[in-house]
Amino acid sequence: MERNDPCWCGSGKKYKKCHMPIEEKMQLHADRGEIVPSRKLLKTPFQIEKIKASAELNTKVLDAVAEQIHAGMSTEDIDKIVYDVTTKNGGIPAPLNYEGFPKSVCTSINNEICHGIPDKNIILQEGDIINVDVSTILNGYFSDASRMFKIGQVSERAERLVKVTEECLELGLAAAKPWGHLGDIADAINTHAQENGYSVVEEIGGHGIGLEFHEDPFVSFVTPKGSEMLLVPGMMFTIEPMINEGSPDFFVDEDNGWTVYTIDDGLSAQIEYMVLVTENGVEVLTK
Numbered sequence: 001m002e003r004n005d006p007c008w009c010g011s012g013k014k015y016k017k018c019h020m021p022i023e024e025k026m027q028l029h030a031d032r033g034e035i036v037p038s039r040k041l042l043k044t045p046f047q048i049e050k051i052k053a054s055a056e057l058n059t060k061v062l063d064a065v066a067e068q069i070h071a072g073m074s075t076e077d078i079d080k081i082v083y084d085v086t087t088k089n090g091g092i093p094a095p096l097n098y099e100g101f102p103k104s105v106c107t108s109i110n111n112e113i114c115h116g117i118p119d120k121n122i123i124l125q126e127g128d129i130i131n132v133d134v135s136t137i138l139n140g141y142f143s144d145a146s147r148m149f150k151i152g153q154v155s156e157r158a159e160r161l162v163k164v165t166e167e168c169l170e171l172g173l174a175a176a177k178p179w180g181h182l183g184d185i186a187d188a189i190n191t192h193a194q195e196n197g198y199s200v201v202e203e204i205g206g207h208g209i210g211l212e213f214h215e216d217p218f219v220s221f222v223t224p225k226g227s228e229m230l231l232v233p234g235m236m237f238t239i240e241p242m243i244n245e246g247s248p249d250f251f252v253d254e255d256n257g258w259t260v261y262t263i264d265d266g267l268s269a270q271i272e273y274m275v276l277v278t279e280n281g282v283e284v285l286t287k
Contacts, residue, residue, distance in 0.1 A: 009044040009234075025179070026232060034181075035229045037217070042234030043210055047141070048276065051210045051236065054091070054138035055145075055274060055286035061085045061134050062147055062286075071126045071151050075107040078132060079118035086136055094135035094142055094213050101258060106133035106146075110158075113201060113242050113250055113260040113268040126152035129162060131270045135213065142213050144238055145286040146272035157245070158267055164196045165243045165269040172221070172239050173273060176231060176282045182219055183227030189241045190222050199248035201268075204260070206238040209274060233279045240272035 001008060007018035019042075026036045043051065064085045065078060082105040086093050093104030101117075108116035108131040109124075116131075124130065133146035148162050168189045175188035193200050206219030217229045221241040245266035253259040262268050273287040 008039070009042070011045050022233060026230065029179075029230050037229060037232050037235055041208060041216060042232060043236050043276070044234075047210060048234075048236075050139060050141040051143065052285060054136050054141040055143040057086065057089050057091050057138050058134055058136040058143040058145055058274075058286040060089065061091075061136060062132065062145060065132050065134070066147065066149070069124070069130075069132070069149050069151070071124050071128075073124055074120050075109075075116070075118040075122045075124070075130075076120040078107055079103045079105050082132075082134055090138060092137040094137050094144070095133075098213060105135075106131070108133070108259070108268075108270070110267055111262045111265050113244070113262060114204060114270060115258040115260050117256055117258055124151050127154050127158070129154060129158045129267065129269060133270075133272065137213075141211070142209050143274055143286050144209050144213075144272065145274050146240065146270060147287075148269050148271055160196075161198070161243065161245060161267050161269045164193065164198060165241070165271055168192050168200075168241050168243060169239060169271045169273060172241065173275070173282065173284070176239070176275060176277070178231055178233050178277055178279060178281070180231050181226055182217065182229050182231065183223040184225050184231075185219070185239060186221045186223040186228070187225035189239075193241070193243050199244045199246065201242040201244060201248050201250065203250075204242060206240045206272075208235070208237045210236045231277050233277050235277040236275070236285075238272050238274050240270060242268060242270045244268045 003016040128151040135144040171188040172185040208215030249263040275282040
């Protein structure tokens with residue numbers, strides 16, 4: 001683009017006052033052999049506004065689950081809460097019928113790492129830990145976040161795993177800075193998990209989001225500091241480490257083709273934030 005052209009992002013500013021300095025800085029990093037995002041991965045002001053509205057609804061849905069979750073309810077009951085709150089507010093549950101997934105939310109209990117399918121016969125018990133992963137489409141824009149819930153009084157081992165997972169997420173968030181790298185987030189998370197005797201699932205990670213359910217980049221949580229894609233203002237992705245008690249290895253349920261279990265039957269915990277890289281740091285959009 002020419003310097004005085006209107007910026008491609010639709011901000012109304014001239015290119016030289018908007019994305020030109022950012023893209024010149026990106027080029028310097030690219031010239032050093034670093035991985036830089038394509039222009040399509042940088043969300044425009046209009047897109048950010050629309051995605052934030054989706055994220056606001058996503059948080060509202062998770063808040064509704066938090067208010068009602070309890071021992072004795074089924075995971076199907078959680079699915080109904082998610083579907084009802086989402087649709088009553090004009091949204092669509094993103095998981096529903098996504099590549100054949102049959103429900104509106106993922107509910108993963110104890111040794112289930114992710115993608116647990118709600119079922120009327122799965123009843124929450126005192127002492128369970130459960131990840132509720134909510135994803136929302138509002139007016140064509142996507143958002144995604146998950147929370148861990150402790151059902152009643154949980155064991156000391158479960159309590160500690162959830163606490164360390166929370167700490168890993170916060171450390172990863174603190175390491176996410178503009179002009180840093182995705183590997184900085186991964187290193188902070190993986191280091192803290194290992195220091196506490198846990199492992200991080202390697203093959204499943206975070207992802208870009210906003211215009212689609214899953215976009216580039218893939219966000220690993222085991223790569224070295226300074227590696228992976230450059231963090232540039234306008235990028236949007238999830239930070240969602242899956243922390244295992246024992247081995248990071250897993251298997252997928254052969255019957256339903258979705259639910260991911262720990263290979264050694266150990267507990268697993270996951271918390272997911274959706275973030276936007278800004279000029280000053282990162283903004284959490286939904287958690």
